[in-house]
Amino acid sequence: MSVALRAGLIGAGMMGRHHARVLRQIGGVDLVGVADPAGDPHGVAGTSTFHDSLQGLIDQGIDMAAVAVPTAFHEQVGLALAEAGIHALIEKPVAGSLEGGRRLADAFESRGLVGAVGHIERFNPALQSLRSRLANGDLGDVYQVATRRQGPFPSRIADVGVVKDLATHDIDLTAWLCQSQFTSVFGQCAHKSGRPHEDLVAFSGRLADGTVTNHLVNWLSPFKERQTIVTGTRGTFVADTLTADLTFFENATIATTWDAVSAFRGVAEGNVTRFALEKREPLVLEHEAFRDAILGGIDRTVSLRDGLQTLLVAEAAIQSADTHQVVDPRTLLSTPIGATP
Template sequence: MSKLRLGLVGIGMMGRNHARVLNSIDDIELVSVADPAGDQHGTAGDAVVVATVSEMIAQGIEAAVVAIPTTFHLQAGLELADAGIHTMIEKPLATDSAESERLVDVFENAGLTNAVGHIERFNPALRALRTRLENGDLGDIYQVATRRQGPFPHRSFDVGVVKDLATHDIDLTAWVIQSPYAVVSAHTAHKSGREHEDLISITAMMIDGTVASHLVNWLSPLKERVTVVTGEKGAFIADTLHGDLTFHENGVVATEWEQVRSFRGVTEGNSTRFAIPKPEPLLVQHRNFRDAILGRSNDIVTMREGLATVAVADACITSAREGRAVQIAEGKA
């Protein structure tokens, strides 16, 4: 069977990870890499390194991954769609909803497989969590709370922490509980002297009534990636840094110590950390993109879904700027 001929736009910090994984998949051939700075770290393997997207397309690629700063996503995406190239673009899909909608339109109208690199959907902890929620292991879902914080990554200067990091939490929350956002209220801060915000606190209501909150920053020496889903039967905690999923269930044994019992709404039950397979999320993401192109399955994050996430991120920025809650436009989330 012939290999899927693939191109990579950008071989910076994230692009190097893409190149490593793509070169490890047997039925994918990384044919060409486009980066005006060249392959400075020698990670392109046997791929032909060129300066532009058009030169990369000329190498006879069938599909492409775009891993360049968000500001350039629209230009690269339009060029690839015009050439009939199936494309996955790193998250966020584009700088704002208007640019994202243009990309959705051109790829859907061309009938091309299109995807966004929302890698958290391929994290083993979150995939196991979604399955357990679907099975009713938590009963009614009450709240989703996420924390995503750490030091500045020295890779993203064209967007702030909302588009760079909070889009992970926005996307994974709607996906895990399978309900879009209804309204958001947010506050941001600028503490590190950069143009864009480096801290945000978001409170949201989902369409199904679930309350969500996201704490995101580039200011903490502690790196944390945690999702807590609380519901009728207890709480799930997904640690996506380590791919761990834990369930703290509500207890069925009454607390006899009156002084302790008076401070508890529910009693403590058993805690279980699940043993789950832990494949590398980026590897799963690329295999699924390949399978979608070949018609084997459709377990990808489409550009239309990526548009919904950018729309929520835009609403969060508007909320923080204008000091008000913002309704999410119907069909955008």
């Protein structure tokens, strides 16, 4: 019988509670310790050993860790784990700065460790099914990806704005669905809640494959919405990641023998199909992928390098909003994402 991986959790807040629950749920993993210098008022540690410092958790001896601390501490905690030879799943965004994200990616890759970032939407059943259908050519050519992600302000988020906290979901899932990176971004931000960071962003983009994208993200709506709309030759897929539902609106193209209009490729309302999907919790799927990668299986994690690419586009959106100019994300780093300075 194989020995379970010894897991630790850094951060006992709201996300930490979810990570602890899942780490206790999946097979092959034993949550042995939790660390948080702010204490454990919600009892996240449970029967696991609680530490008031990261070093205490490292000294306990762990193989892997989930990092659910504020973004400002991602780099510090991640580098300490890498130095100790511990695999890490770090909540998104990967870091607070591009330089920090690059240092994290380099640290884990240079040591042969699994470093993953928690872009959990890739593990949503609706988007996983959509990704497979796009890869299978079910939509034909992809023309546009539009996302809407809005809801009330989460009071626990204080160190980053809505672009890095929420919009990074849409940046990552869009590039992943299309298997193509952003080459231009134009954004508009607003500050309406009296905080130092933006709480609303609307930005458009273009991917390297020509796909046009549009994203609406805010913390100002009294209702919660998580929707991804992908339009292509054969119709439109609509994924609701709150309910993990995927619906296909078929393009019933009407044939014509009239030469004067035959060159125009129009669309018409066709069949609507809502797919029956197996709906497992995305966080469970994310942790299972992390565990499997550590054990040498197929790596289905979102790499720290992927997280850095997403952060690059987020920074471009913020810069575009500040300058009112279109920004090519690739110009924000002196060397490419995949290169080490």
